Amino acid sequence: MNIVVVPYHDWRKIEMEGARTRDSHIISHLAANKDIENLIILNRPISYLELMVKKKMRKISGKLLFRYKQCSLYELAPKFYVIDYISNSFLGPIRDGKKWFFDSYGDDEFISGYEKCVDYLKININIILTQNVFSAKFCSKVKTPAVFDGWDNFLLFPENSKLQANFISAYTSLAKTCEAWVTNASKNIEFYNKHYNPKSCHLVKNGVDVETFSKSYKLPTDLKNISRPIVGFGGKITHLFDYELFNYIVKDNSDKSFVIVGQILDSNVFSKIIKAKNVYYLGDKHYKQYPSYVTNFDIGIIPYVTNSLEHGADSIKVYEYIASGLKVVGTAGAGMSDMQEYIYIGKTKEEFSAIINRAISDKNTIILPEFYTWKYKSQTIVKLLKQVAMDRVSVKN
Incomplete structure (x- = not known):
C-alpha cells in the first residue's frame, strides 16, 4: 500500500x-x-x-x-x-x-x-x-x-x-x-x-512508545541541584494550562520543587505562573532529551482547565508519565477522565494538592497494556x- x-x-x-x-x-x-x-x-x-x-x-x-x-x-x-x-x-x-x-x-x-x-x-x-x-x-x-x-x-x-x-x-x-x-x-x-x-x-x-520511557536515563545537569521531591510538568504552556490551580498547589506544597519542561505557546498564561522559589522553568527540550527529564521526576502533574477552553484534547503526556513509572495527578480535562484506572484525578484545587502527597508515597507499579502504545x-x-x-x-x- x-x-x-x-x-x-x-x-x-x-x-x-x-x-x-x-x-x-x-x-x-x-x-x-x-x-x-x-x-x-x-x-x-x-x-x-x-x-x-x-x-x-x-x-x-x-x-x-x-x-x-x-x-x-x-x-x-x-x-x-x-x-x-x-x-x-x-x-x-x-x-x-x-x-x-x-x-x-x-x-x-x-x-x-x-x-x-x-x-x-x-x-x-x-x-x-x-x-x-x-x-x-x-x-x-x-x-x-x-x-x-x-x-x-x-x-x-x-x-x-x-x-x-x-x-x-x-x-x-x-x-x-x-x-x-x-x-x-x-x-x-x-x-x-x-x-x-x-x-x-x-x-x-x-x-506512547513504552520502551523509550521505561529506560533509565542519566540525571540531566539542570535537574541536579533541584531538591526533591520533584513534581514535574512536561508539556506545552497553552490556554489549557490552569495557572490558578498550579499557583495554588505551588503555595500549598512549599516543601516540593515544581519543574516545568516544554514550549511556551501562550505567553500570557506563562506570565501568570507564580515566580516562587520552588518553581523551575527549564525551557524546551528536544524530544530525544525529554525522556531523561520525565523519568527523573518523582510524580507527573497535568493541571489542565476543565471549562469551555477545553478542545477535545487527549494529553500525550499522561501516557508518557505512566510509561516512565510515575504516578500522575491530573484534572478531568484533556481526556484524563478516561484514564482514572491509572491516574489520580483532582476535582478541586484542594483535592489536587492533597493527592500530590499520596501520589509521591504510592509505590505500586502500573504497566500499560499494548493498547496504549x-x-x-x-x-x-x-x-x-x-x-x-x-x-x-x-x-x-
Missing part, C-alpha cells in the same frame, strides 16, 4: 524538535509498518517569509531527488519521501495569517507540484491520510480516497475565534470528501457527528486505511 500523509506540523519543525506530536508519532510508526510499501509526506505549504522570520531556513534532511517549480522531492530513507512546497507568496501570509493555509493547500501550483513529484516516483497512491484540517481544498481536488485525522477540535481554540467560518467550511468539506475520520477524543466524535456527519468516525486515542494506534489506523482503499477499488470494479 502506498500512502500520502499530510501532517499538521511543518516537517522542518518535526526534524528540529523530534517526533513528539501525534502526527509525527504516527508517521514514524507508519514508516516502519510492513504493510506500507511507500510513504510520502506532503509537507504543509510554507513561504520564504516564514522561513526567514522563524529562522528555519534549513534544508530538509535527505537526498533531493526531483524539483518542479516550487516543489522539491526528498528521499529520507528507502521508500520514505517528503514533498516540500515553498510558496512565492509574500503578502498573503502577512495579510491573511492562518487563513492563508486554507487557500494555499488548494493552490494549483501546490497541487501540480505534488502530482509531478508522485509521477516522478512512478507509484500509484492508494490512500491519503490527512492530519491537517487546513488541507480540505487539497483533498477535494485530488481523486485519491482520503481519511481525516481530526485530532482536537480547532473550532474550540481561542486563537481561532476569528476563523470560525473557515474552519466550519473545511470540516464540512472534509466530511464530504473523506471516506472516514478518526479522532482522539469521544467528545470530538459527538461534536463531529452532530455538526458535520462524516461517513464514519473512529476513536483512536493517543499513545503508538504501535498499536498506528496499526489500527493502517487497518482503516487498507479497508478504505479496498472499498474504493471494489466500487470501481
Whole structure:
C-alpha cells in the first residue's frame, strides 16, 4: 500500500524538535509498518517569509531527488519521501495569517507540484491520510480516497475565534470528501457527528512508545541541584494550562520543587505562573532529551482547565508519565477522565494538592497494556486505511 500523509506540523519543525506530536508519532510508526510499501509526506505549504522570520531556513534532511517549480522531492530513507512546497507568496501570509493555509493547500501550483513529484516516483497512491484540517481544498481536488485525522477540535481554540467560518467550511468539506475520520477524543466524535456527519468516525486515542520511557536515563545537569521531591510538568504552556490551580498547589506544597519542561505557546498564561522559589522553568527540550527529564521526576502533574477552553484534547503526556513509572495527578480535562484506572484525578484545587502527597508515597507499579502504545494506534489506523482503499477499488470494479 502506498500512502500520502499530510501532517499538521511543518516537517522542518518535526526534524528540529523530534517526533513528539501525534502526527509525527504516527508517521514514524507508519514508516516502519510492513504493510506500507511507500510513504510520502506532503509537507504543509510554507513561504520564504516564514522561513526567514522563524529562522528555519534549513534544508530538509535527505537526498533531493526531483524539483518542479516550487516543489522539491526528498528521499529520507528507502521508500520514505517528503514533498516540500515553498510558496512565492509574500503578502498573503502577512495579510491573511492562518487563513492563508486554507487557500494555499488548494493552490494549483501546490497541487501540480505534488502530482509531478508522485509521477516522478512512478507509484500509484492508494490512500491519503490527512492530519491537517487546513488541507480540505487539497483533498477535494485530488481523486485519491482520503481519511481525516481530526485530532482536537480547532473550532474550540481561542486563537481561532476569528476563523470560525473557515474552519466550519473545511470540516464540512472534509466530511464530504473523506471516506472516514478518526479522532482522539469521544467528545470530538459527538461534536463531529452532530455538526458535520462524516461517513464514519473512529476513536483512536493517543499513545506512547513504552520502551523509550521505561529506560533509565542519566540525571540531566539542570535537574541536579533541584531538591526533591520533584513534581514535574512536561508539556506545552497553552490556554489549557490552569495557572490558578498550579499557583495554588505551588503555595500549598512549599516543601516540593515544581519543574516545568516544554514550549511556551501562550505567553500570557506563562506570565501568570507564580515566580516562587520552588518553581523551575527549564525551557524546551528536544524530544530525544525529554525522556531523561520525565523519568527523573518523582510524580507527573497535568493541571489542565476543565471549562469551555477545553478542545477535545487527549494529553500525550499522561501516557508518557505512566510509561516512565510515575504516578500522575491530573484534572478531568484533556481526556484524563478516561484514564482514572491509572491516574489520580483532582476535582478541586484542594483535592489536587492533597493527592500530590499520596501520589509521591504510592509505590505500586502500573504497566500499560499494548493498547496504549503508538504501535498499536498506528496499526489500527493502517487497518482503516487498507479497508478504505479496498472499498474504493471494489466500487470501481
